[in-house]
Amino acid sequence: MKTRKVLYIEDDREIGSWVQEELEQRGYAVTWLLTGDGAEREVPGHDVVILDIMLPGLDGFTVGQRLKKAAPSVPIMLLSARTAVEDKLQGLQFADDYVTKPFHPDELAARVEVLLRRSGAAMPERLKLGQHILVDLADQTVLDERSGEEVVLTGKQFQILMYFLRHPNRILTKEQIYEAVWGEPYLDGDKALMVHIRHLREKLEQDPGAPEIIETIRGIGYRIRR
Template sequence: MSIKKGGREGSLVGKDLLYIEDDREIGGWVSEFLKDKGYGVTWLTGGEKAVEAAADCSLAILDVMLPGLDGFTVGHRLKRAYPGLPILMLSARTSIDDKLEGLQFADDYLTKPFHPDELAARVEVLLRRSAAVVAEPVVLKHLTVYEDENRVVNGETGEELVLTGKQFQIFMYLFRHQGRVMTKEQIYEAVWGESYIEGDKTLMVHIRYLREKLEKNPASPEIIETVRGLGYRVRA
């Protein structure tokens, strides 16, 4: 799988797109077309790194037929990690069953072959619809969370807390499921896009560093709670 980024420097603010297409000929001309329209495009040829790549994107364009993880699996993972991320499915499949399966998580479904102007129009509609829903900042104890801006601020000091990409994804996944205990398996799959291996300490280490940045007292956390034997939760 390859990752190709392009067009971000000249792209319109809030218009960075994740595009997943394994056909290099189609992927190449669609990417160039979208960049010519002013979008920033991150093009993946497979879905394994989709969740990580989508962190800075405003919309995902996802082909159904992919090597390894199919588009339906990738789409469900993206929606679990980023519930507000618009997803446009592309597919040569025209059966109603395939469309219904895709629309369980996707916001629109475009069948191949398609005209590039139609693709651009659908992308613009989804972005406008998404931008119309402006989330108010949420106060969580001493934190103020600006979900639309990918920012977390200490409301008492006004200091913006600088999180790594993985730390932010973990926190936002728990934040979006406030009050619910999320298992290590659920968190790991949503953030890393792959199955959790029992005994792996990666998530635990990230949680520890995350608490050092978010908690007033990391030794006695008030934001991210460990539920022994089950997982973690952000207290509502």
């Protein structure tokens, strides 16, 4: 079994040292950063992110949104002493888990394992969409098997597709998709997401007028079939 790699961002040296030691004793390879500055360059190649919210400079919410855009398939666990529902809801717009301090190391390790199993089961290295689209997550490429040519997506199109793939067969609202991808509140009437979905369908669907991959759920949002 390969060594699982954890990107850990925590400015408290005492807590950070303790968590790093606990995880390494369980067989993880831990990259520990004291701030979120430049974390986007570190996240590729890691299997999971553990991110403290209270950081110097950029806070964990901002850092987490940037990491999710840089590496959409890498699950993020937020750590925080904040217990307010509002904080949890804000964090779970982009993160995959939210753990409040204090926590037991066994609980932390168990939650990391759940994220790894979930991401591994949901996101194999290659995914087939419809009858002809092959997504290679390792290379971050999309291939049309009919022509053998790569489907070139813009950054936003790829982020939207990855968000769908992390939530297969689940109905997602426009607000959920927009706030996860753009990292800012959705304004009613904003057409940006609709335009990106239309262009994405033009590139992925056999018949964009009768989509089989990205379905419209009238009055709610969208769903991707896998």
